[in-house]
Amino acid sequence: MLTDDDLRFLTQSELRLVEYLLSLCHMPYKHDLPIAETPIIDLTHDCGMGSVEFFRACNYRRKFGRALIEADTFDVDGRRVMLQLCIDQHGYLYQLDSFTADFDPLIKPLGEVFVFENINVHKIDECQPKSKISVPKETKFSKMSDDTALKAQCFLHNLATEPLSLAYVFSGDDTWMLSVDLIYRIYQCGLAEFEFDVLAKNEKNLNVTYDDIDDFCYHLSITHPDDLRSDIWQDTKMILTPFGQNLINQYFQDFDRWYDTINTAFIEKLEDIFIEHGLAWNEKKPLFPTIGTYEIT
Structure with a gap:
């Protein structure tokens, strides 16, 4: 059971790092509160390497949705730290995963060294969730009337x-x-x-x-x-x-x-x-054709 003692806020260096990574993202993401006011949970399974989860009160079990960005940064002793920022299955900011090169704990919080390498920003089309409906692949489309x-x-x-x-x-x-x-x-x-x-x-x-x-x-x-x-x-x-x-x-x-x-x-x-997003507007080819008729009485 999660308690208030399990929650904290990002440190100034962590906040600076997260906001910088988010500023590079191409894909949309959602959050209920400003990042600085969003409680976080330290993920203990990473043994002190800096991974956190952005807390959200919701009625579903959260799980990984898609990655927004990956990048490498460094601890104060020069060790490389691999980062991944992701959203959950409903598009809300979910976790910042952090792993040191030797899997030992961080000496200082993330962001104390503000240097980044190997930045990989995911694009919208490569992470678009598969839909059960058939969406035309051609880029030609009829604009909205x-x-x-x-x-x-x-x-x-x-x-x-x-x-x-x-x-x-x-x-x-x-x-x-x-x-x-x-x-x-x-x-x-x-x-x-x-x-x-x-x-x-x-x-x-x-x-x-x-x-x-x-x-x-x-x-x-x-x-x-x-x-x-x-x-x-x-x-x-x-x-x-x-x-x-x-x-x-x-x-x-x-x-x-x-x-x-x-x-x-x-x-x-x-x-x-x-x-x-691969969903070009086309009034002649609806994604969901209406089925049947209904007479209003």
């Missing part, structure tokens, strides 16, 4: 202020399929996440939890947004990740008419992010 672009822009801008129900993504029968595709993309690209972890299958909550994002979006595709017999659209809420929040702040700092005017630079950036 003006109507879709404005609706996507409004939804993401509103997410910057508060969590929103999925029922507010788009509206109308003709946008059902586009809503599912947008939800899938902004989650897979690290722009947004679910307020409640609906992707952690729980036997006690079988009706509101799912195996993964593909399973969840499949259920969205077979459930009309206005079908009150299901709560999946109304009760599930999304929030922006720090990556998504920073994107909105960057592109809308001096752009006031987000509700009726397309921010072309923002939409182009959004489309580029989709392409980088």
Whole structure:
């Protein structure tokens, strides 16, 4: 059982090292608090070589998701120290793994020697998780229509202020399929996440939890947004990740008419992010074609 005595914060030298490595990363990552305010756990299995886990209170068992970056640094006695910074299966900053060349403990905390070699920054495409759906490999794509672009822009801008129900993504029968595709993309690209972890299958909550994002979006595709017999659209809420929040702040700092005017630079950036993740926007080839029809009475 974890206690408060097991938690601490990064030292100044460790914080400087972690923030430097994160500044080099290409892939998005998530965290609930600023790095300096995030509690950490010393991983005792490394025998004092400096490995730590970034603590997060969550309702799932955390595990390795993917590596963000690897690099070598040094202890004060000149010994080489191999580092790897990674995220968990849901994209949250997870562990900093550290191993000295001789597997003996560090003399001083990581970062006391601020020298780095053999830096290997992982790219988005090489670490993209495999999806069960079929995504076209070609880079040609049809850009968002003006109507879709404005609706996507409004939804993401509103997410910057508060969590929103999925029922507010788009509206109308003709946008059902586009809503599912947008939800899938902004989650897979690290722009947004679910307020409640609906992707952690729980036997006690079988009706509101799912195996993964593909399973969840499949259920969205077979459930009309206005079908009150299901709560999946109304009760599930999304929030922006720090990556998504920073994107909105960057592109809308001096752009006031987000509700009726397309921010072309923002939409182009959004489309580029989709392409980088192998999920180019294409309204003619939906990732999740809607199944069946539903007549609202």
